[in-house]
Amino acid sequence: MNKNTKILIPEISGDWTERLRSGGTNIWNHALHGKPHRNGLPEVRLDPPETGLYAELIDGAWYWVSGCAKCNESGERWSYSVCDKHNVCRLCSTHRSKLTGTPWGHPDGFTCKPCQDAVDAIAKAEALARFAESEYDQHDFCSMDECKCPHCATGIHIEAEDYRDQNMKCDTCGGLFGLRIEYEPSFTTTVIGERVTA
Template identity: 40%
Template sequence: MVSRIDGEIIRDVINDPRLFSGIERARSGKVQRFGKRIVQGGKCIQECDFEITPPEKSWYSKEIDGVWHWVEGCSHCNGSPKDWDYVRCDKHDVCVDCGVDREHATKSPGIDGVGAVWGCRGGWRCNDCQEQINKKRLAEAEARIVPDDEYDEMDFWHENEARCPWCKAEINTDESYDACDEEHECHECERTFKLTAEHSVSWTTIRSVK
């Protein structure tokens, strides 16, 4: 029978003489840092005493009954997959659509040419799979765009919800309550439009009694 703690598999005892019951522990990626770290005024004045890298990247350290153990942090290995894991094992750290691992996954262009995969619910998605989703979304949005001779701008005036005047997609206006001809790009059809917040004022009067 597999031993567990809080639903996670206990992998092994950590054999390191520097560890003792009650020592402070912090996680930094897969690295486990032990000892007190002191920060004052946003500046670190004392680093942890030492650090240990686990045998597997998804393992993390946990004190159990006064003894430090390696515990499985990959929710898939533990049998209860989560949408968001702190870290996953190599077997389960794959694209949610095609299953390619990180080493062989296509990357999206990044800053200074450094590529990255796309974070998403359930893990991450390689660039090839994300591009397929983008193309499908763009095609569906383009299909909703009516020709210029059928477009009536009044259909988009004084609406309760902002919509893209091209493809009719709903627009997030949480940070646009003071918008006045703000330039926006639609997240579905990728076309630009101008957004203005329309405000109305009403008045109430009541007789004063002397």
């Protein structure tokens, strides 16, 4: 795909300045909950003529332009519109159409399941080797400032809304463990009646 691609979209007036994207589909005058857009114009949905293009308003007219960061050599990560040529695994270059499993998202595109499995196996072996060298014991996993897997000592981020006792599986080594949330006591006091001043 040429990074200078610019194809006029005659179906869309330049007066229509609001556009949403849903996957590859571009939507103008998006109707919410079955109600027409506030400008009264009909909703229009168009797919680009080629994968990797998206609609952009340029000098008062809508054009299909390249959204592929690799074609555009923009250096951007997490490209929203990837062309067919660059829609490949970042490690083995297998095209997305040839995948049999769900790929893993990555800032540089995606990683196919076999490649991700290989990456995960290396990370697991490295974590277990570090654990063995460090001679941890069970007391190293008590009253910690962060959650760590007791099998491989990998730090695990827990969102505040997930603060509860639970059984977990480590994403690095696959080890199962129980997590118990421990709280430090804190105190709040309030005056009852009138404040004592003398």
